[in-house]
Amino acid sequence: MPLDTSTYSLALLRLDGRRWNELRRINAQISTQAAADGSSYLEMGNTKVICTVSGPSEGRKGATAGGAGGSTSGDAVVEVELSVAGFAGVERKRAGRGDKRISEMQTTIASAFTQTLFTHLYPHSTISLSLHVLSSDGSLLAACLNACTLALVDAGIPMSDYIVACTAGSTSSSSSSTATTDEGTPDPLLDLNLVEEGELPFLTVATVGAGEKVVVCVLETRVLLSSVEGMLAVGVDGCKQDIEAIYTSGDAAALRDLNSLRRTAGEKVISSLLKTINSDALGARAETLRDGIKCTVYLPSADQAYFNSDVLGGCNYHGSLVFEDGKTWLARFRLPNHNEPPLQERNSDRRSEFATYCFLARTAVPVPEVYDCADDDDPLNLVGAGKQKENFSRQLADIFADLEQHPLNGLGRLQLSSTGGLPEAGPAFFDYDSSSGNVIPFGPFSHSNAYYTALIQQKIQLLRTGEMGSSAPLDLYLVYKSLLDALPPNEPGPFFLRHVDSRDANFLVDGDYTITGIIDWELAISTSKSSAFQSPLLLYDLGDLYHQALSTPSEDEKRLSSILREEKGAVELSALAAHKLHFRVEQVIETDPWDRHTLVSLFGGWWKVARGVETFEWETWYQWARDRYGDGGFAASISQGQARQDGQRLSDG
Numbered sequence: 001m002p003l004d005t006s007t008y009s010l011a012l013l014r015l016d017g018r019r020w021n022e023l024r025r026i027n028a029q030i031s032t033q034a035a036a037d038g039s040s041y042l043e044m045g046n047t048k049v050i051c052t053v054s055g056p057s058e059g060r061k062g063a064t065a066g067g068a069g070g071s072t073s074g075d076a077v078v079e080v081e082l083s084v085a086g087f088a089g090v091e092r093k094r095a096g097r098g099d100k101r102i103s104e105m106q107t108t109i110a111s112a113f114t115q116t117l118f119t120h121l122y123p124h125s126t127i128s129l130s131l132h133v134l135s136s137d138g139s140l141l142a143a144c145l146n147a148c149t150l151a152l153v154d155a156g157i158p159m160s161d162y163i164v165a166c167t168a169g170s171t172s173s174s175s176s177s178t179a180t181t182d183e184g185t186p187d188p189l190l191d192l193n194l195v196e197e198g199e200l201p202f203l204t205v206a207t208v209g210a211g212e213k214v215v216v217c218v219l220e221t222r223v224l225l226s227s228v229e230g231m232l233a234v235g236v237d238g239c240k241q242d243i244e245a246i247y248t249s250g251d252a253a254a255l256r257d258l259n260s261l262r263r264t265a266g267e268k269v270i271s272s273l274l275k276t277i278n279s280d281a282l283g284a285r286a287e288t289l290r291d292g293i294k295c296t297v298y299l300p301s302a303d304q305a306y307f308n309s310d311v312l313g314g315c316n317y318h319g320s321l322v323f324e325d326g327k328t329w330l331a332r333f334r335l336p337n338h339n340e341p342p343l344q345e346r347n348s349d350r351r352s353e354f355a356t357y358c359f360l361a362r363t364a365v366p367v368p369e370v371y372d373c374a375d376d377d378d379p380l381n382l383v384g385a386g387k388q389k390e391n392f393s394r395q396l397a398d399i400f401a402d403l404e405q406h407p408l409n410g411l412g413r414l415q416l417s418s419t420g421g422l423p424e425a426g427p428a429f430f431d432y433d434s435s436s437g438n439v440i441p442f443g444p445f446s447h448s449n450a451y452y453t454a455l456i457q458q459k460i461q462l463l464r465t466g467e468m469g470s471s472a473p474l475d476l477y478l479v480y481k482s483l484l485d486a487l488p489p490n491e492p493g494p495f496f497l498r499h500v501d502s503r504d505a506n507f508l509v510d511g512d513y514t515i516t517g518i519i520d521w522e523l524a525i526s527t528s529k530s531s532a533f534q535s536p537l538l539l540y541d542l543g544d545l546y547h548q549a550l551s552t553p554s555e556d557e558k559r560l561s562s563i564l565r566e567e568k569g570a571v572e573l574s575a576l577a578a579h580k581l582h583f584r585v586e587q588v589i590e591t592d593p594w595d596r597h598t599l600v601s602l603f604g605g606w607w608k609v610a611r612g613v614e615t616f617e618w619e620t621w622y623q624w625a626r627d628r629y630g631d632g633g634f635a636a637s638i639s640q641g642q643a644r645q646d647g648q649r650l651s652d653g
Helices: 100-116 140-155 179-183 194-199 225-248 252-274 279-289 343-360 387-404 448-465 473-485 542-547 555-566 571-577 581-590 596-611 618-629 639-650
Strands: 026-030 038-044 047-058 067-069 077-084 125-135 163-170 188-190 202-208 214-219 295-298 316-323 328-334 429-433 438-442 496-498 507-509 515-518 525-527
Touching: 026 140, 026 252, 038 140, 047 140, 077 100, 100 125, 100 140, 100 163, 100 214, 125 140, 140 163, 140 202, 140 214, 140 252, 163 194, 163 214, 163 225, 188 225, 202 225, 214 225, 279 295, 279 316, 279 328, 343 429, 343 438, 343 496, 387 496, 387 515, 387 555, 387 571, 429 448, 438 448, 448 473, 448 581, 473 581, 473 596, 473 618, 555 571, 581 596, 596 618
Parallel strands: 077 125
Antiparallel strands: 026 038, 038 047, 047 125, 067 077, 163 188, 163 202, 202 214, 295 316, 316 328, 429 438, 496 525, 507 515
């Protein structure tokens, strides 16, 4: 019986009770197959798909099982194999191996993920995706794409952003060219089920992340050209709803499911780390460093650590070593991350933090004492580890004054001296050479703008390779070009140490707000004086900074600046503590256009400070930047329109 579409615009309900723009219920799980490198189970309505990931593994010559996507450059090849169970559809039958539609879907999926995965990180290897369809009730290609994304995330394979897919249809007749004149404007429909797909024209669309960059658009039926634009817009919007709907719907059950999914993934990461830690060797190393005093090692399990902020931070896991004399050490381990830098860079980061603590031990800055560290490839792998506001600000002023007495001769991350002397400036950051598998160091630098220029040029190169900014590369390119044209005043040495992550969480205080320690110096850098002595982040008014794009000093910043000037006689440091120009530059450099509102707000804040103006309008600037810099070889994306709307909302007078 043909599907009756005549009542959609009247009752606003479809045959399964949904409105035109409603998704079916989505249920997702990851880590469903213990033997696989990554796995997922996904339900979109009554369409049910299992996906497993194998690899990256050694490439197989001539391997073309299912759909395969890759290049002749030696990058990893993505293979897809799709099977549909005989009981998946209304009629019990098994699709043959040469089924044309299945072959097309395999090729489409492989091509989409070849564009999104960082295949260059795994040369001459294979990433295999195996899909099993248990039930097919419409939106099959979209469900397969979504299941693959979840399984790849579970496998920890780096990608520029996640792919999310949905279907969209139209109530217009595909066989009548007069449908729009006879029936008025056709109505679009979101997330079609099998019955709707059998009667209506539809397309499958997949986007990258929360933006509007389309990586898959498959139209399998005839449709009026006038309907395509509306179908595509509805499909793109549906992709955004897949996760967002769970948060905004207020559905307690859906929120519990999502939180359970997140916890499962988090505990899996912790468990994988704990498997690599030799607690006996850790205890033995600590006892050696304390001349044989016995200790007990405490490494909380994954379920104990997940909700314990004393054990689990944003990037690190912390264990305890309790000695017989009552002294306790902290053992810190970096959590595994699918986007973590190469081994050489990770080791350099850890050595740099250790060197920074050694440097600070010679100053009056209160920091924990460190005893040992080791590289990831070291088999030991052990690391030792009102009035109140005025009191706090005076201590910050003392710290600033003390750090000014310890200049450094280069701009970069600290490294232990090869001659055994004081730590010295080393590379400021690294790039990665996929052909050799080695990291490329940049720095130390002799001038501040040499550092900024090299860093921004590296970011532009990452834009060109698709490793960052994939949701709006042209927008980010124009932002970077604008930064290069208006960098802060160039400063030669001497340089001074700066704590990059100066949030309140990294300041240890007692009940009187006396600073007892400053931790997490992992990304500390020796930098220009005007950058090193900006007020720490914990003093900023974050509402003004991020949402209003204002750079006026907060009351806490003014207090620190006043103490430096009036009590310490440090007039230059006082002036530097009240400005945010370098902070603005660094925030814009590191912001991803995926968060459109934050990008526009931070860039607008920098523009007003750098140009000395009181207002900023994204649309006006954007047109100016396009005229001045061109497109840099980047194709304009439809997401730029949204950015311009955000810019107009953020404009202030």
